Amino acid sequence: MKKYIVTMSAVWLLVFFVGCQQEVVIEEKSAENETIQSEQASANARASGLTYRGMDLSFAYKIETQRGGKFYYANGTAGTVFDIAKSANVNLVRLRLWVNPDxxxxxxxxxxxxxxxxxxxxxxMQFMLTLHYSDTWADPGTQTKPAAWSSLTQQQLIDKIWSYTTDVMNQLKSQGTTPIIxxxxxxxxxxFLWPTFKVSADSDTNWDNSFEYAINSGYNAVKAVFPNTKVMLHYAGIWADNFFWRCSKFGIQYDIMGFSWYPQWHGKSFTDVYNQLNNLTSWYSKTAIVVxxxxxxxxxxxDQAGNVLGSGSLIxxxxxxxxxxQAFLEQLMATVKSIPNNxxxxxxxxxxxxxxYNGSSATDWENGSSWENATLFDFxxxxxxxxxxxN
Structure with a gap:
C-alpha cells in the first residue's frame, strides 16, 4: 500500500492540540470495553484458529534500528516490536522489499x-516477503519500474524477474530464513512494471504472453529455491472477480489470493468480505488472506504529516x-476464519x-507518520x- 498525504484543514489544527487530544482520546469508558468485548467473545474464539495471524512490520527497522525508538508493552515495560508481537500470539511478520530504495x-x-x-x-515466527519490483511504493495507481530496469525489453524484464527473484531467494536461503509466503x-x-506489464481486469489486452509470463517467471523462481513456499497474488479490494478469472484464463500460477481491505476505501460490510472471499476461493480452489x-x-x-485514515473508516x-x-480486528478474523473448508x-x-517517530515536528509522512492513529500503539x-x- 502507498500512503497518500492528507492536508490538515485550519479547523482541524485549531480544534486539536496534541497534549489534550492524547489525554481525551486514549481515555475510554470501561462500560464500552465490557460491552464490545462481550459481543465479540465468540468471534475471538473462532479467530484463534486462523493459520496466519500477522502484521506487516516493515517500519520497525527504520524506527528501532535506525532511529533508536522504544516501544512498550501495555504494562509500560519496554520491548521490541517483534517481542511485543510474539507475546500477543502473532505468528507471521510481513516485510516489503524494493529493488533499490533511496x-x-x-x-x-x-x-x-x-x-x-x-x-x-x-x-x-514465520516471515512473509512482498516483492514490489520497484524502487518505491507499488500499488494500483503506481507500478514504476526500477530505474536500473527502465530500458529493458519485455523479454529482458521477464528474465530479470527470474534472476532478481532467484537471487533474493538464494540470499534468504543462505542465512536460513525461508519465507512461508x-x-x-x-x-x-x-x-506491474508499467507500462510493459500493465493490464486491466476488464480486458484481455497484455495478459497473454506478457503479464502471464512475467508473473509465472517470478512464481517459478520462488519455487526453484523454495518448493514449499506459497506464492501469493495481491489485489487491492475484494471485488476481484474479473482479475482472478483472467488469471485462470491465461494460466497464471499462484497458491494464495491476497486482498487489501480497508473500510475507508473498499467497503464496510463484513458480509461482503465473507461472500467475496468464499466465492473466489471456491471457484478457483485457492486459500485467501486479508493481507x-x-x-x-x-x-x-x-505530528503534522496528515492522517490517511479517519472518520471515513467508521463502521x-x-x-x-x-x-x-480491537472489536474490528476480532470480527474480521472471525469472518475470514468462517470461510468453509478452511x-x-x-x-x-x-x-x-x-x-x-519524529515527534510533533514532522510535517510530511516521509519523515513522520500519516498512520499514527491506526497503529496498535498509543501516542x-x-x-x-x-x-x-x-491471541
Missing part, C-alpha cells in the same frame, strides 16, 4: 529485510477507540508500528488492546 527508505532494502527476517525467525508484486490490480487491513483507534494525531458498532479497533487462512494488519508508543485480537 536513502530514506532503507527499511525496504534487501540488507534490512535480511536482518529483520533473521530476527523474526529467531523469535519463532512470497508475494509477486504488490496490489497488482492493473499489473492488508487497518482501523483507526482515534481521529487525533501527534457502525465499531467506534474509533482502542476497544472499537479456505480463509489469515489476516495481516498493516504497519501497526508506524508511530510518529506514548504503548501497546493498545488491539494486540489482544491476535
Amino acid at each position: 536513502a530514506n527508505h532503507k527499511e525496504c532494502s534487501l540488507a534490512a529485510v535480511k536482518e529483520q527476517a533473521k530476527k523474526v525467525v529467531a523469535k519463532g 512470497v508475494q509477486i508484486g504488490n496490489e497488482i490490480n492493473a499489473g 492488508e487491513t487497518a482501523y483507526p483507534w482515534t481521529t487525533g494525531y501527534v 457502525s458498532g465499531y467506534p474509533l477507540t482502542p476497544a472499537g479497533q 479456505r480463509g487462512v489469515g489476516v495481516v494488519y498493516w504497519e501497526p508500528d508506524w508511530t510518529a 506514548s508508543w504503548k501497546a493498545l488492546q488491539g494486540f489482544s485480537a491476535f
Whole structure:
C-alpha cells in the first residue's frame, strides 16, 4: 500500500492540540470495553484458529534500528516490536522489499529485510516477503519500474524477474530464513512494471504472453529455491472477480489470493468480505488472506504529516477507540476464519508500528507518520488492546 498525504484543514489544527487530544482520546469508558468485548467473545474464539495471524512490520527497522525508538508493552515495560508481537500470539511478520530504495527508505532494502527476517525467525515466527519490483511504493495507481530496469525489453524484464527473484531467494536461503509466503508484486490490480506489464481486469489486452509470463517467471523462481513456499497474488479490494478469472484464463500460477481491505476505501460490510472471499476461493480452489487491513483507534494525531485514515473508516458498532479497533480486528478474523473448508487462512494488519517517530515536528509522512492513529500503539508508543485480537 502507498500512503497518500492528507492536508490538515485550519479547523482541524485549531480544534486539536496534541497534549489534550492524547489525554481525551486514549481515555475510554470501561462500560464500552465490557460491552464490545462481550459481543465479540465468540468471534475471538473462532479467530484463534486462523493459520496466519500477522502484521506487516516493515517500519520497525527504520524506527528501532535506525532511529533508536522504544516501544512498550501495555504494562509500560519496554520491548521490541517483534517481542511485543510474539507475546500477543502473532505468528507471521510481513516485510516489503524494493529493488533499490533511496536513502530514506532503507527499511525496504534487501540488507534490512535480511536482518529483520533473521530476527523474526529467531523469535519463532514465520516471515512473509512482498516483492514490489520497484524502487518505491507499488500499488494500483503506481507500478514504476526500477530505474536500473527502465530500458529493458519485455523479454529482458521477464528474465530479470527470474534472476532478481532467484537471487533474493538464494540470499534468504543462505542465512536460513525461508519465507512461508512470497508475494509477486504488490496490489497488482492493473499489473506491474508499467507500462510493459500493465493490464486491466476488464480486458484481455497484455495478459497473454506478457503479464502471464512475467508473473509465472517470478512464481517459478520462488519455487526453484523454495518448493514449499506459497506464492501469493495481491489485489487491492475484494471485488476481484474479473482479475482472478483472467488469471485462470491465461494460466497464471499462484497458491494464495491476497486482498487489501480497508473500510475507508473498499467497503464496510463484513458480509461482503465473507461472500467475496468464499466465492473466489471456491471457484478457483485457492486459500485467501486479508493481507492488508487497518482501523483507526482515534481521529487525533501527534505530528503534522496528515492522517490517511479517519472518520471515513467508521463502521457502525465499531467506534474509533482502542476497544472499537480491537472489536474490528476480532470480527474480521472471525469472518475470514468462517470461510468453509478452511479456505480463509489469515489476516495481516498493516504497519501497526508506524508511530510518529519524529515527534510533533514532522510535517510530511516521509519523515513522520500519516498512520499514527491506526497503529496498535498509543501516542506514548504503548501497546493498545488491539494486540489482544491476535491471541
